[in-house]
Amino acid sequence: MKYDVIVIGAGPAGLIAAGRAAQKGSRVLVLEKMRSEGRKLLITGKGRCNVTNDKTISEFIKRVYPNGRFLKSAFSNFFSKDILEILEKYNVSITLERGGRYFPTSNKARDILDALLKWSRSFKVEIRCSMRVEKLIIEDGVVKGVVANGEQIRAKNVIIATGGKSYPATGSNGDGYELAKQAGHKISTPIPALVPVETEGDVAQKLQGLNLKNVKAVVWIDGKKAGEDFGEMIFTHFGLSGPIILTLSRTMVSELHNNSKVEVTIDLKPALDEKKLDMRLQRDLAEHGKKKVGNIFRYWLPSTMVPVFISLLELDPEKECHQVSSKERKRIRYLLKNLPFRVANHRPFKEAIITAGGVPTNEISQKTMESKLVTGLFFAGEVIDVDAETGGYNLQIAYSTGWLAGNSCVGEK
Numbered sequence: 001m002k003y004d005v006i007v008i009g010a011g012p013a014g015l016i017a018a019g020r021a022a023q024k025g026s027r028v029l030v031l032e033k034m035r036s037e038g039r040k041l042l043i044t045g046k047g048r049c050n051v052t053n054d055k056t057i058s059e060f061i062k063r064v065y066p067n068g069r070f071l072k073s074a075f076s077n078f079f080s081k082d083i084l085e086i087l088e089k090y091n092v093s094i095t096l097e098r099g100g101r102y103f104p105t106s107n108k109a110r111d112i113l114d115a116l117l118k119w120s121r122s123f124k125v126e127i128r129c130s131m132r133v134e135k136l137i138i139e140d141g142v143v144k145g146v147v148a149n150g151e152q153i154r155a156k157n158v159i160i161a162t163g164g165k166s167y168p169a170t171g172s173n174g175d176g177y178e179l180a181k182q183a184g185h186k187i188s189t190p191i192p193a194l195v196p197v198e199t200e201g202d203v204a205q206k207l208q209g210l211n212l213k214n215v216k217a218v219v220w221i222d223g224k225k226a227g228e229d230f231g232e233m234i235f236t237h238f239g240l241s242g243p244i245i246l247t248l249s250r251t252m253v254s255e256l257h258n259n260s261k262v263e264v265t266i267d268l269k270p271a272l273d274e275k276k277l278d279m280r281l282q283r284d285l286a287e288h289g290k291k292k293v294g295n296i297f298r299y300w301l302p303s304t305m306v307p308v309f310i311s312l313l314e315l316d317p318e319k320e321c322h323q324v325s326s327k328e329r330k331r332i333r334y335l336l337k338n339l340p341f342r343v344a345n346h347r348p349f350k351e352a353i354i355t356a357g358g359v360p361t362n363e364i365s366q367k368t369m370e371s372k373l374v375t376g377l378f379f380a381g382e383v384i385d386v387d388a389e390t391g392g393y394n395l396q397i398a399y400s401t402g403w404l405a406g407n408s409c410v411g412e413k
Helices: 012-023 041-047 057-062 068-077 080-089 109-121 175-182 243-257 274-287 293-299 303-313 326-337 393-408
Strands: 003-008 028-032 094-097 101-104 126-129 133-139 142-148 151-160 188-193 197-199 211-221 224-235 239-241 262-267 339-346 354-358 377-379
Touching (some): 012 028, 080 109, 101 109, 109 126, 133 175, 151 175, 239 339, 293 303, 303 326
Parallel strands (some): 003 028, 028 126
Antiparallel strands (some): 133 142, 197 239, 224 239
């Protein structure tokens, strides 16, 4: 055998896996079906690349679904400080931003990819692009190599690091799931995660482009509260997007696939409870008694929201403030705290940041990332059924599982 390890996929998980295996003395070949490496990495964080996060391991695990504890060994072996050390070695300056998010100071994802390529190649990793792996070679429950572009390439170990199904134009179109099935693995149905949602009606469309900060979004499934998040969101021509919507989308998407009734309410005044908000409304209406109520809304809302909001209330904007009844004031207060949207659908994989689903964690050793079904077969990154919130967590999962797979596959089988 010419190679000890074949890594399928030249994204962050694959490059870290390859580099670590080669660092420990293995002969490593990376096979990438696209014409160049790391295509998806280059578009992460809108091209800026949110490298990782400064949270602790226990805080990371809380943000991973459906089974964050599966990653404890991976995070313990290789964590945020370790990836930052590699980048620093290749002169990539890193800046810590709000929410504990690390970005390259240059704001260029290309700098991260270049550093990972230099690091892996420093250990003599061989990378071949435009090589699509069609088949695993498995004999008597032991992996023996792969077939790529019709060519049989033998190796003692194979690491599948192909990504999921999100952003398929970058190469992650679900190939890894088919390879895992060849090895006898089940696949938890892949669905888009961290994805915008489409809403019924035209309210979101009328507010298209409006960015809201410091608001609270609450998800309701069949009338029961199922999750909430505080922060930033944006209205689009199809519905809702932005960080808090993306974070909550995992719940929404899975429930939409269960044909549940999915709703989102936006609390535009989360800092004020019902009583304090009512006092604020009474005070403003009293102070501006002779003004038209349509004009007073600018004290409570961004100007582009005012006409839409008044329309939803079916309130006469020409009415003077002192004429607003307690019943009307109650409706204003309720809508400020519960702006409703019925979720009709989610956007497709090509707009999803990450994939939920994949190779089930109970079929993979959490201490090595090796398949429990086939000796010498390992998994790393998004192909595994773990996904996390936005904030650099998903990329760290890729590095950590890649490192553990590369670290574990050395030696005789």
